[in-house]
Amino acid sequence: MIEVKGIRKKYGRKQVLKDVSFTAEKGQITCLIGINGVGKSTVLKAIMGLTPVAGGSILINGQSISSKTYEHITFIPDTISMPPGMTVAACMTFMKDYYVSWNPQRANEMKEFFKLNETDKVGELSKGNAAKLNLLLGLALDVDYILMDEPFSGIDMFSREQIASVFTSHLIEDRGVIVTTHEINDIEHLIDKVVLLDNGIVRREFETETVRLEEGKSVMDVMREVYNG
Numbered sequence: 001m002i003e004v005k006g007i008r009k010k011y012g013r014k015q016v017l018k019d020v021s022f023t024a025e026k027g028q029i030t031c032l033i034g035i036n037g038v039g040k041s042t043v044l045k046a047i048m049g050l051t052p053v054a055g056g057s058i059l060i061n062g063q064s065i066s067s068k069t070y071e072h073i074t075f076i077p078d079t080i081s082m083p084p085g086m087t088v089a090a091c092m093t094f095m096k097d098y099y100v101s102w103n104p105q106r107a108n109e110m111k112e113f114f115k116l117n118e119t120d121k122v123g124e125l126s127k128g129n130a131a132k133l134n135l136l137l138g139l140a141l142d143v144d145y146i147l148m149d150e151p152f153s154g155i156d157m158f159s160r161e162q163i164a165s166v167f168t169s170h171l172i173e174d175r176g177v178i179v180t181t182h183e184i185n186d187i188e189h190l191i192d193k194v195v196l197l198d199n200g201i202v203r204r205e206f207e208t209e210t211v212r213l214e215e216g217k218s219v220m221d222v223m224r225e226v227y228n229g
C-alpha cells in the first residue's frame with residue numbers, strides 16, 4: 001500500500017499542499033482528480049521522492065522512500081523524457097540496460113498492441129504515439145506501483161481509448177496504479193478509488209463502487225457536489 005499522511009508543500013510563498021492524506025492499494029486504480037494547478041503532479045513527485053515535502057510522511061509497503069523504493073515503483077510523467085533523436089527500439093534497449101525490472105516480453109507485447117514502429121524517432125512521433133511509448137516504457141517495468149501523470153492529456157479519442165483499454169488488461173495485472181487527471185470522462189469506468197484534491201487538501205476519498213451502490217452516484221455526481229458546494 002502507498003500511504004500519504006499529512007504532506008505539505010510550498011513553492012516559494014505559495015502553499016500548494018496544505019494537508020494531503022490518502023492511501024492507494026495494490027490491485028486498485030486510484031485516481032487523483034483536481035483542476036489544473038491544484039498540485040496533482042506535485043503529489044506524485046513527492047511519492048517518488050523527486051520533490052521534498054515540508055511535513056507529513058509517505059510510506060510504500062510500510063517503508064519510507066529510499067533508493068530501494070525504486071524497485072517497487074515507477075513514475076510515468078506527462079511528457080516523454082527520452083531524447084528526440086532516439087528510436088523506439090533504442091529507448092527500449094536503454095530501459096533494458098538500465099533497469100533490472102525491465103520485462104522485455106511485456107514491452108514487446110505493448111509495442112505490438114500500440115502498433116509502434118521500432119525505427120521511428122521519439123521527436124517524430126505523433127502526440128498519441130509519444131504518449132503510448134511513454135506508457136510502454138513505464139508499464140514494462142515489473143514493479144508493484146505505477147504512478148501516471150495525465151496519460152490522456154492532449155491526445156485524440158482513438159489513442160485515449162487504446163490507452164484506457166490497457167488499464168483493464170493483464171498489462172496492469174494486480175499492480176497498484178495512481179493516475180492523475182482533470183478530465184474524468186475517459187477513465188470513470190476504469191477506476192476503483194477517487195481522491196478529490198482541492199485547495200491543498202483532500203476534499204473526499206471514496207471507492208467508486210461503494211458510492212455507486214450505496215448512494216447511487218457516479219464520480220461526476222460526487223465531483224459536482226464537492227466542487228459546487
Ligand SMILES: Nc1ncnc2c1ncn2[C@@H]1O[C@H](COP(=O)(O)OP(=O)(O)OP(=O)(O)O)[C@@H](O)[C@H]1O
Nearest residue numbers: 011012016034035036037038039040041042043182
Ligand atoms: N517547480 C515549481 N516551482 C514553482 N511553482 C511550481 C513548481 N511546480 C509546480 N508549481 C506550482 O504549483 C502548483 C501545483 O502544480 P502541479 O503541477 O502539481 O499541479 P497539477 O494539479 O498537476 O496541474 P496540471 O493539472 O496543470 O498538471 C501550480 O500552481 C504550479 O504553478
